[in-house]
Amino acid sequence: MALTPRLSGRVAARAHHSPAAKLLQKIEPFFAIGQVSGGPLLIATVIALVIVNSPWGADYIRLWDRPVRVSYGAWAIARPAAEWINDALMPLFFLIIGTEVKREFVKGSLASLRTAVFPVAGAIGGLVVPVGIYLAFNYGTSTQHGWGVVAAMDTAFSLAIVAMFTTRLPAAVRAVLLAFAAIDDVFGLLVIAVAYTAEIHLWFLLAAGVAYACILALLRVHWVAPIPYVLLGVIVWIGVFGSGIHPTIAGVAVGLLLPTSSRLSEGRFAERVQRPVDEFKAAHAAAEDAPDPTAAEEAREEAQVRLGYIHEMAAATDEAAERLVRVLTPWVSYVVLPLFALSNVRIHFSADLIGEAVHSPLALGVVAGLALGKPLGFLGATWAATRLGHAELPEGVTWRMVLGIGGVAGIGFTISLFIAELAFADPVQTEQAGLAILVASLISGLFGYAIFWRAAAPAERS
Template sequence: MALTPRLSGQVAARAHHSRAAALLQKAAPFFAIGEVSGGPLLLASIAALLIVNSPLGHDFERLWDTPLRFSYGALAIARPLAEWVNDALMPLFFLIIGTEVKREFSKGSLATIRTAILPVAGAIGGLVVPIGVYLAFNYGTPTQHGWGVVAAMDTAFSLAIVAMFTTRLPAAVRAILLAFAAIDDIFGLLVIAVAYTAALDWLYLLGAGIAYVAIIALLRLGWVSSIAYVLLGGAVWVGVVGSGIHPTIAGVAIGLLLPTTSRLSERRFAERVQRPVDRLREAQEAAERTDDEAVAEREREQAQSQLGYIHEMAAATDEAAERLVRILTPWVSYLVLPLFALSNVRIHLSGELIGDALHSPLALGIVAGLVIGKPVGFFAAAWIATAVGAARLPDGVTWRMIVGVGGVAGIGFTISLFIAELAFAGSEGTEMAALAILAASLVSGMLGYAVLWSAAAPHAAKE
């Protein structure tokens, strides 16, 4: 999502004496290891397009449609490989999103009510206006029910574009986009749950709710061991999958629960480990001085005991949310998102398909909804919220930056493809929708980049 200040400085320094480094400097945010990055997703999407339109395309698609079966005795679960990616792996991405947005709202740039209302209002406008634009093209047609395709944005790509200006824009710009993206994706997931879920299994949903409440109870009790949370999180996922709701919503819901404060402050840590550190040193010195092997072994055990105490105290200074994001991020960036693209991008490019798209209400509605509806809805709702005094822009953020955020919000990929598959499953509309989503994402990405570049120039000149 963004380079760390130190890494950003390293990349900038290399650019002074290396042409290759100068070129890579712009691309670095798309491949940042420490943050969810859009580069691997972009490369995987391009690879999928090339393979699907090659002689290997049929076998490639058949690979992802092959059922992967797990069985134990009479119990058996078999789903296409692509569904396992969507249902079992993608919730990890949304777990990170839920965690990140909670951090921003609890202690980040959106910690005050008025700054928090800004992305909430923008997300509402960014939902209502695109749907209205889509229905303007498709109302009363067989594709009317595809309105949910324009409901959500792609978080990884949009944040990667903003990250290209990480040293030239206020940090609050990324916070606004992150919060908007998370709320926007939640709206998209709710659209899936409400509009594209054929039937709900309330028993499974009840089980997911019980597991979710159990996680809250353990957090209130200060339970430390992670295994209980992993098992309960798995139970929430199973309950949501069994209920018929898309399991990505389970990832966001669990992410919103993770603590964003450490159990032990750094000052308290220093106070509590001072004596154990002294005992550790004394035990080590005693073990080195004595010639009695039994005494030396006893002192070494004492040293190990003190190390264990210090280790646990050090772990208590780490935020649960930050630790989980740190562990999951490389896997999500370089495995989960690329697998999603490889298994879901199935556009058979042809002159006929492109020609049909130019006259298709479905394609025109998606492109107009994402490219025009998203930025207009986000900007208009955010402006109204500030005009009536309910919200305010964070320090250093300008309205041009808000326009840029709205521009990149038109990049639709993950949730949009999810919903297109649900809305048009088994019909030609799926491929048409995917092509429109791809075209809208390219246009929105370029427009958003251009606006953010123009907004970053005067901001950088002041520094």
């Protein structure tokens, strides 16, 4: 996601020390440690494409399709390694997305009702128009049921492109894109649940709902210890997973619950720790000047008690949502998303595949739906909502920037590949869809970058 102001300053300062720093400044957002970044995902995608199209491609795919078995007594479940990555690790990515979106709606650039309606309207347009375009190519054919492929966007890549202009675009651009991406991805997950889930097991879903309600209850009584939340979150995941609905939706749902305000303000912190700090200093001095080891040990224990109190008060000034994002983002950026790409990108480039895709309604529908439908749908729906008085542009955001947001929304990598695997039983159709997703993502990324570059150019010249 966008570089923090301090990190942006550090990157800019490096330009004085290295002739390559200008280039590094451009690509830094793709590899920033402090936020979900698209660089490792991009590298993993390239590596997967190279290996899949090498003589070792078949062995590589079999590696990810090899079952990983989890058992306890007579109970056992075996699933391919790639599916475990999709089902067990990808929810962590969507947990971060849900958390970030809640923060923007509660206290960020989308905190007012009319600015909050803006990305919601865009997400509706960004779903309806691409699906309509896809069906215009495929209605009445055997690939009609693949319409869900164009329903969602790739959050990591799109946010990384916006982050390249972090110092020259208003913060609200990232907030709008983040909210749009989360809502858009939730739509995509609901598409999976409704259109591509053969059977829903209600008892598992009920268990997830009970665990979710328990998390709400603990938040209501201001329970502080994290272990119950972790255990209940795991139960929510198990319930959604067992129900047959894709478990990534559990990540978004839990992320939306995390508190976006601290338990203790900085002013109250200063009031509450002043006396314990003085008592700590006194106990520490007493330990240094103690006449015997027993008295020194008692004074040190008293000092540790005061340190523990101060530590807990300091922790109370931290937002739970911000703390979780800070802990998870390096793992998601450098482990979860690259593993997803390595295990799911399986496009075999060949003259036959490319030739068939050029004339395939499936591939044409995917490319047109993502690269054309997303920007048209987002721009058209937000413009209509604004003209009708239901929404308003966030401060500093222009319609050119809105077009750029719609442009990068056409990068449909993660969820689109998810849905393609579910929608098409024929491997040829799956490969055509994957190739089309790759082409549409490349077109959309370049188009979005160009639009943002033009939108940021006046600020750069001033």
